[in-house]
Amino acid sequence: MTNSEMAAMFDRIADMLEIKGENVHRILAYRNAANSIGQFPRDLRIVAAEGGLEEISGVGKVIAEKIAEILETGTLQFYENLAAEIPPGVVDILHINGVGPKKARMFWQGAGITDVPSLEAAAREGKLAGLPSMGAKSIARVLEGIESFNRRATDTRTPLGVALPTAERILAMIMQIEGVGKGAIAGSIRRALPTIGDVDLVVTAQDATMVMDIFVQMDEVARVLGHGPTKSSVELQNGLQVDLRVLPEEHWGTALVYFTGSKNHGIKLRTMALAKGLSLNEWAFTPVDGGEEILCATEEAVYSQIGLPYIPPEIREDMGEIEAAQKGKLPKLIQLSDIHADLHMHTVWSDGTATVQEMAEAALERGRKYIVITDHSHGATIANGLSIERLLEQQIEVRRVDAEMGGAIRVFHGTEMEIKADGTLDFPDEILEQLDFVIASLHVGLRQPRVQVTQRLLNALNNPNVDLIGHPRGQLIPERDPADLDMDAVFATAQKTGTALEINANPHRLDLEAQYARRAAEFGIPICIDTDAHRPETMDLMRYGVMTARRGWIEASQVINTWPLEQFMQWLDKRNGR
Numbered sequence: 001m002t003n004s005e006m007a008a009m010f011d012r013i014a015d016m017l018e019i020k021g022e023n024v025h026r027i028l029a030y031r032n033a034a035n036s037i038g039q040f041p042r043d044l045r046i047v048a049a050e051g052g053l054e055e056i057s058g059v060g061k062v063i064a065e066k067i068a069e070i071l072e073t074g075t076l077q078f079y080e081n082l083a084a085e086i087p088p089g090v091v092d093i094l095h096i097n098g099v100g101p102k103k104a105r106m107f108w109q110g111a112g113i114t115d116v117p118s119l120e121a122a123a124r125e126g127k128l129a130g131l132p133s134m135g136a137k138s139i140a141r142v143l144e145g146i147e148s149f150n151r152r153a154t155d156t157r158t159p160l161g162v163a164l165p166t167a168e169r170i171l172a173m174i175m176q177i178e179g180v181g182k183g184a185i186a187g188s189i190r191r192a193l194p195t196i197g198d199v200d201l202v203v204t205a206q207d208a209t210m211v212m213d214i215f216v217q218m219d220e221v222a223r224v225l226g227h228g229p230t231k232s233s234v235e236l237q238n239g240l241q242v243d244l245r246v247l248p249e250e251h252w253g254t255a256l257v258y259f260t261g262s263k264n265h266g267i268k269l270r271t272m273a274l275a276k277g278l279s280l281n282e283w284a285f286t287p288v289d290g291g292e293e294i295l296c297a298t299e300e301a302v303y304s305q306i307g308l309p310y311i312p313p314e315i316r317e318d319m320g321e322i323e324a325a326q327k328g329k330l331p332k333l334i335q336l337s338d339i340h341a342d343l344h345m346h347t348v349w350s351d352g353t354a355t356v357q358e359m360a361e362a363a364l365e366r367g368r369k370y371i372v373i374t375d376h377s378h379g380a381t382i383a384n385g386l387s388i389e390r391l392l393e394q395q396i397e398v399r400r401v402d403a404e405m406g407g408a409i410r411v412f413h414g415t416e417m418e419i420k421a422d423g424t425l426d427f428p429d430e431i432l433e434q435l436d437f438v439i440a441s442l443h444v445g446l447r448q449p450r451v452q453v454t455q456r457l458l459n460a461l462n463n464p465n466v467d468l469i470g471h472p473r474g475q476l477i478p479e480r481d482p483a484d485l486d487m488d489a490v491f492a493t494a495q496k497t498g499t500a501l502e503i504n505a506n507p508h509r510l511d512l513e514a515q516y517a518r519r520a521a522e523f524g525i526p527i528c529i530d531t532d533a534h535r536p537e538t539m540d541l542m543r544y545g546v547m548t549a550r551r552g553w554i555e556a557s558q559v560i561n562t563w564p565l566e567q568f569m570q571w572l573d574k575r576n577g578r
């Protein structure tokens, strides 16, 4: 059993205890254990043998005993007993967005519904209408939740925010092996997709056998799926699959281009090569009419052989990049080092963990030149949102911290204001006018019909005090789909009002995603890449936002928080009619 499978078992125990209505602390203990085991990078059998299970965070005596039982017997009696009592389909029902333990229990015990398909049928046939608190709206919400549940059930992709750190850790270990020369993460991670099917690693070595032998025996490996001289595949304890290719150094360029993909980009390159009488694969260019192979030790050499400049990996999707390269019109993509500011973050004033001062210091440590403190407004369903009174109180503190930082970093005062379900904004204009920078975001009513939810964004855009729309589309990766927005209307309006749109860098959001960010930038709409940090460490997630922007063909000049402080202040002045 892999760690991720064991984590899933503990999560299911927590689910079943929830359905039974058990003590929250007990449920939380299993959730915490599941969370830390799922991310734990070593084989628990070895840890158990060392007697170190209880040193894992979230694992106390009770959980450690249960892990030991699983390792010994392959299952857990406690789990089996629960599973015999509660039909597995009822646990699935709990995983439908908008269905909590009380409803799952009610469907089961009140209506005999024990799986998702029968719940869907009951909802469609109007059989839920008689149950408590199941009005037409609730039933519609359940049906929408089922739709997204069904999609997720067949989609086993991993968020980039999990896959990239894993890939980096495994690659770093491989690079330690003697004889390994170059190494890189390829595939969809290198192209910065928001979700990843599997991890692709490419390294160079003359003796591939030894590299492969060590790779398949790494501590973090749960299963070996394939073990060959040029390709091996493993499943890690966290459930991710890793494919490793090892080639001699003289093939590095062709191999890296091939395994970075995308498939469609590769097909187009091969077609262009064929037009020049060359067949291209991961090993080399081979003249079709015989003759000597052409080896490429760099990616630049591969592109140059086809008559193209180097194309950055994030845009290798056959979405116009090859044509742009032919015309010498490739964008000069933004880089992480271009970022000078972070314009969206939270503190203890709402749902953050750090003070204004601590966030300012953390931003300074990360080289930021200016930041905006943007706590939630009171109309948000988020706990502790600021009332007008507290917002103005907070302004005094922000001004004090700004002064105390002595210009090393500028700390501005803003808000992440709720766009309420009825389309109105949470603060009146005379309050917004007193803030340096205003973000407006949707957190509620994301499932409203297209016309209605779009109109709410347009209202916010049309308010001249609103400077930025936060995470415009509202998806959460992987569990929540974006709102049904008319993006053409959003872009047309933002272009007119000059309001900026966010690329929220949190890998749980990545919103705007790349294709929309690209269109927004084409409209000339200013882009802002923010971490939305709720604690100091999450400021480090900026790189995911930059990767997403690069995937969206975005250049530094199009991104507000690459601008020097003076330029940012001039932009604000202009927006404020000063």
Ligand code: DGT
Pocket (backbone or CB within 6 Å): 186, 187, 188, 189, 193, 195, 196, 197, 198, 199, 200, 258, 259, 260, 261, 262, 263, 264, 266, 267
């Ligand atoms: P993923 O893993 O689903 O997130 O997406 P990728 O792009 O990482 O796809 P993957 O892991 O199947 O393959 C890695 C790269 O290898 C892919 O981007 C391009 C190359 N590749 C794999 N299979 C094929 C193929 O059948 N034809 C071509 N041209 N390239 C392929």
Ligand code: CA
Pocket (backbone or CB within 6 Å): 187, 188, 189, 197, 198, 199, 200
């Ligand atoms: Ca892959």
Ligand code: CA
Pocket (backbone or CB within 6 Å): 187, 198, 199, 200, 243
């Ligand atoms: Ca792969």
Ligand code: ZN
Pocket (backbone or CB within 6 Å): 344, 345, 346, 416, 470, 532
């Ligand atoms: Zn926020």
